[in-house]
Amino acid sequence: MPELPEVETVCRGLRPHLLNQKFLSVQLNRANLRFPLSKDISTVLTGRKVRAIERRAKFIQLHLEGDYTLLIHLGMSGQLLVNPKVTSPHDHVIFNIKDGRIVYRDPRRFGFMDLCATVKLNQNKYLSNIGIEPLSDALTGSYLLKLFKNKKSPIKNLLLNQQLIAGLGNIYACEALFEAGIHPTRAGRDIPIELLEQLVATIQSVLKEAIKAGGSSLRDHRQTDGSLGYFQHNFRVYGREGQVCFRCREGVLIQKLTQGGRSSFFCPQCQK
DNA sequence: ATGCACTCCTGAACGC
DNA sequence: TGCGTTCAGGAGTGCA
Secondary structure, eight states, X not given: OOOHHHHHHHHHHHHHHHTTOBOOEEEESOSBSXXXXXXXXXXXXXXXXXXXXXXXXXXXXXEETTTEEEEEEOXXXXXXXESOSSOOTXXXXXXXXXXXXXXXXXXXXXXXXXXXXXXGGGGSTTTTTOOBOTXXXXXXXXXXXXXXXXXXXXXXXHHHOTTTBSSOOHHHHHHHHHHHTOOTTSBGGGOOHHHHHHHHHHXXXXXXXXXXXXXXXXXXXXXXXXXXXXXXXXXXXXXXXTSBOTTTOSSOBOEEEEETTEEEEEOTTTOO
């Protein structure tokens, strides 16, 4: 899916078109995304204005007037497109507004939406157990030290655990570990504070750079105007198995291993 | 509590 | 060209 930078990119793209706009109607073309879509989404949204658009973890939050929030998760292949020129058989939800339409397109249908009361957002089942925002001041070396104190899981798995830190996915976890010089299999509890501080810095820099680049488009990610993100050109380890490491350039090749069913890319020389 | 394999679904890439 | 296999940015569930 879109990870944090991609979701942030989508939120930023939506704001100019959707903020303070009223939904004229909402068309649910397909009730079964990852989870069944409630018909309430159509009835509640219709006639309501969007008061704010925020990102929390990998969720898009559309705050509506009348104390409702629509949560949208893009899953692996979800897109929100403003007035797309062509239609797709995977256009599952159409939000009609004065100036056109916002289309939710999701070939793999791993995405989902949930409607809840804004005042009860913190108790929402998808948000109540979620970890801290990686770009917030709450993420510090000492915070991670405490968080990982009893964790013998590999650091890579910990970074992907949304209940600990919310928003990192496979790509940016790989990139941040590479930049910090930490081997992905290293146990969380064995990483000293200095390295964790380093990791905080690299997590934040890689996410910020990716947001600037409009996210990474491996296949499905699109900005709301349909354009590609281009941070994939800045990957230093992700997808580079068998290629020379950009940092040490000592003829050492980037390797790939599987952790928790996901590919991890790393440099055996630079990451210890 | 933790870790894992499995699952949902489609499409692209690859090998034969 | 066509078919079958494998893999992919996520995350909930059930089990050991």
